[in-house]
Amino acid sequence: xxxxxxxxxxxxxxxxxxxxxxxxxxxxxxxxxxxxxxxxxxxxxxxxxxxxxxxxxxxxxxxxxxxxxxxxxxxxxxxxxxxxxxxxxxxxxxxxxxxxxxxxxxxxxxxxxxxxxxxxxxxxxxxxxxxxxxxxxxxxxxxxxxxxxxxxxxxxxxxxxxxxxxxxxxxxxxxxxxxxxxxxxxxxxxxxxxxxxxxxxxxxxxxxxxxxxxxxxxxxxxxxxxxxxxxxxxxxxxxxxxxxxxxxxxxxxxxxxx
Amino acid sequence: xxxxxxxxxxxxxxxxxxxxxxxxxxxxxxxxxxxxxxxxxxxxxxxxxxxxxxxxxxxxxxxxxxxxxxxxxxxxxxxxxxxxxxxxxxxxxxxxxxxxxxxxxxxxxxxxxxxxxxxxxxxxxxxxxxxxxxxxxxxxxxxxxxxxxxxxxxxxxxxxxxxxxxxxxxxxxxxxxxxxxxxxxxxxxxxxxxxxxxxxxxxxxxxxxxxxxxxxxxxxxxxxxxxxxxxxxxxxxxxxxxxxxxxxxxxxxxxxxx
Numbered sequence: 001x002x003x004x005x006x007x008x009x010x011x012x013x014x015x016x017x018x019x020x021x022x023x024x025x026x027x028x029x030x031x032x033x034x035x036x037x038x039x040x041x042x043x044x045x046x047x048x049x050x051x052x053x054x055x056x057x058x059x060x061x062x063x064x065x066x067x068x069x070x071x072x073x074x075x076x077x078x079x080x081x082x083x084x085x086x087x088x089x090x091x092x093x094x095x096x097x098x099x100x101x102x103x104x105x106x107x108x109x110x111x112x113x114x115x116x117x118x119x120x121x122x123x124x125x126x127x128x129x130x131x132x133x134x135x136x137x138x139x140x141x142x143x144x145x146x147x148x149x150x151x152x153x154x155x156x157x158x159x160x161x162x163x164x165x166x167x168x169x170x171x172x173x174x175x176x177x178x179x180x181x182x183x184x185x186x187x188x189x190x191x192x193x194x195x196x197x198x199x200x201x202x203x204x205x206x207x208x209x210x211x212x213x214x215x216x217x218x219x220x221x222x223x224x225x226x227x228x229x230x231x232x233x234x235x236x237x238x239x240x241x242x243x244x245x246x247x248x249x250x251x252x253x254x255x256x257x258x
Numbered sequence: 259x260x261x262x263x264x265x266x267x268x269x270x271x272x273x274x275x276x277x278x279x280x281x282x283x284x285x286x287x288x289x290x291x292x293x294x295x296x297x298x299x300x301x302x303x304x305x306x307x308x309x310x311x312x313x314x315x316x317x318x319x320x321x322x323x324x325x326x327x328x329x330x331x332x333x334x335x336x337x338x339x340x341x342x343x344x345x346x347x348x349x350x351x352x353x354x355x356x357x358x359x360x361x362x363x364x365x366x367x368x369x370x371x372x373x374x375x376x377x378x379x380x381x382x383x384x385x386x387x388x389x390x391x392x393x394x395x396x397x398x399x400x401x402x403x404x405x406x407x408x409x410x411x412x413x414x415x416x417x418x419x420x421x422x423x424x425x426x427x428x429x430x431x432x433x434x435x436x437x438x439x440x441x442x443x444x445x446x447x448x449x450x451x452x453x454x455x456x457x458x459x460x461x462x463x464x465x466x467x468x469x470x471x472x473x474x475x476x477x478x479x480x481x482x483x484x485x486x487x488x489x490x491x492x493x494x495x496x497x498x499x500x501x502x503x504x505x506x507x508x509x510x511x512x513x514x515x516x
Binding site for chain 1: 305308309310328331332333334335336337339340341343344345347348349353354355356357358360361362363390393394397399406408409410411412413414
């Protein structure tokens, strides 16, 4: 079974030129098959403001009306995706191909039902068809995925990049030994949020129960880790949570079943 | 030798919802392997205006400073490309994949040297590497190409879509029996610009000489036809110039060597 690394990198990393260059030059040196999933929320909000739109986010999710959908499609699939792809291809280590879930119709999604909040044109993923990604990987192209999907009727949808990375990883786990990495601006899961040296290097289901009981993981980290275990249960080999600089080291936190 | 159709469609067609739907539903019914190259200049100018930029075009070529480059990258590679791809994939006839020349680094370009006019970040094509397109076509994906390229240093460049279509056709002619089609808002090359019934169905090098001598082709049509013959001399099987509605008929003008 071939090894595949799927990396989600946050907009905050890619939108800072120094952090972006550090991340991308680490990314291109990762051995083996790999897929990058990126965001770009800060740039999208900035474009919305320049266009006189209000950028409204609730719990980090953007209220995506028709105008906001145009803005995120332009920023994610256009500007950021092509800047990243051009930079990676200039490096000479790999051949990057920028795509969205719309391309090859490899992700199908439906619009999130209206609950207490109407998020508008926001996607929830129904299915990941690995065929298109597999074709690219087999021919040594590195997919760079922007977080836009569409319904089977052709409606574009703004879709959470963390979820896209996770669903790609789960689908890929049937064909590849898959490692899913969340790369953000913290050094990993920390027992003390104020102490970067308190990174917990390994988390298993048993240690996770104890960490929660001891109050050493809390807040926003709990849904992240719950999702990590969901991915592991669905066949993903390991989930890593780390800083941009650590993607080629063994730094950060590795979540595994045992 | 497989048959390949490369179609360039103007922004004016795709930016009019009725004309766009007419064109795309004809496009999806074209038999055999095909590639679509699109523009989007009107939408790009509109975005520039909304962002408080002056959209400056000289002889139809956009003066592309850093801000204009961002706008065209967002509109061509983001908005229009993904709208077209989502629409085509919803049709169920084909699997469309939206790309630019940057993806798979399949087009390499350099920035146009500054002459009398400094066009800024505008690309001139050095090379088309057919490998990536061939991989997609071999796996029955239909490439939808937005007119953005990059240098080998990773600088994005705004690049003429007619030229991209022509250079792809010339590169493809080594592997495929290639027909290049320019699809725009006129019914073909007309002997009398005011009479849509005066379309000249076939043009050969001999008849072209006579048509020019008789003043029946003139103005903007001459560079188009000169480029068509350049493509034919480089191995392209035929060049067709027609309206959106005629891409699945034998309408319009066909330019061939004999």
